[in-house]
Amino acid sequence: MDTTGTLFLPPANSTLASEVDPLWGFLFWSSTIMFAIVMAMIAFFVIKYRRRGQDTLTTGNAHNAPLEIAWTVIPTILVMIIFIWGFKSYIKFYVAPKDALEINVTGQKWFWSFDYPGGANSVSDITVPVGKPVKLLMSSKDVLHSFYVPNFRIKMDVLPNRYTTAWFEATAVGDYQIFCTEYCGKGHSEMLGKVKVVGEREFAEWLEKSSGMGEGLSLEEFGAQLYKSRACNTCHTLDGKKLVGPTFKGLFGREEAMTDGTRLVADENYLRESMLDPKAHIVNGYDPVMPTYQGILKDRQIDALIAFIKAQQ
Ligand SMILES: [Cu+2]
DSSP states (O other): OOOTTSSSOOOOOBTTHHHHHHHHHHHHHHHHHHHHHHHHHHHHHHHHTOOOSSSOOOOOOSOOHHHHHHHHHHHHHHHHHHHHHHHHHHHHHHSOOTTOEEEEEEEETTEEEEEOTTSOEEESOEEEETTSEEEEEEEESSSOEEEEEGGGTEEEEEOBTSOEEEEEEBOSOEEEEEEEOSOOSTTGGGOOEEEEEEOHHHHHHHHHHHTSOOTTSOHHHHHHHHHHHTTGGGTOOSSSOOSSSOOSTTOTTOEEEBTTSOEEEOOHHHHHHHHHOTTSSOBTTSOSOOOOOTTTSOHHHHHHHHHHHHTOO
16 A cells, blocks of 8 residues: 555554554554543533533442442553553564664764764765665764654664664565654755665675775766765755855865855865864854765775865866
């Protein structure tokens, strides 16, 4: 069933999703039925015991043992069912299988980055194999974020200075939306990405390609790739337009005013510093919101981005 754009959750594409959905359905429908019964009884009693005249009073019942037992026992049973069912699923969600593929997830304003075993990394989108458990080891570089993949029914807070985990096993190849569900500043709604679920063979090929340092590409070509894959393009244009950050067009060699009153020429050292320590100098007219790429970009990648920026004249 395609539920895109409906009130309900999108299709279930992980093994855990089939744990959650029946429980959710049970909660939803038992609440709905309870609600209907309570509403019907309110309506019924309002009519039955309406005021009929000035002096007619009904005599109230002080006790009704069977009724009192019923309204205690039935909800208790329901709550116990929900508790036991929920607790069992919770444990399954909490404890990843031992053989899970472990991927580090870093949240920062305003994108996700992923580090795979073997040195590959990616920004915004995470690529994973189908039919294999994947464990996410998550932390934040700045504020609270939350990693949410509706198709997998997983949602977990991502905190600075502490690791949280989540795991899933995707059951179908495809692209699934990632949302950040913890308000994290003005770029929060753009903190999007995709889980790209691929076959086992493609995954191995992807790992191979992404752990590479752009072999066979010129620095400028590699830089063009990184400009997109490291999400620079969410804040910097190539066509002269101002986005969250200044455009890369004509940047190299330009003299710029900084908020601390200094004027700097955008040379190679300045560009490098802008990526690794963006708060060191803030360009006049912009907010200090660029994330640091310290620990994310390796030297050849920095060289490649500099070559790419130089070419944008
Ligand atoms: Cu966020």
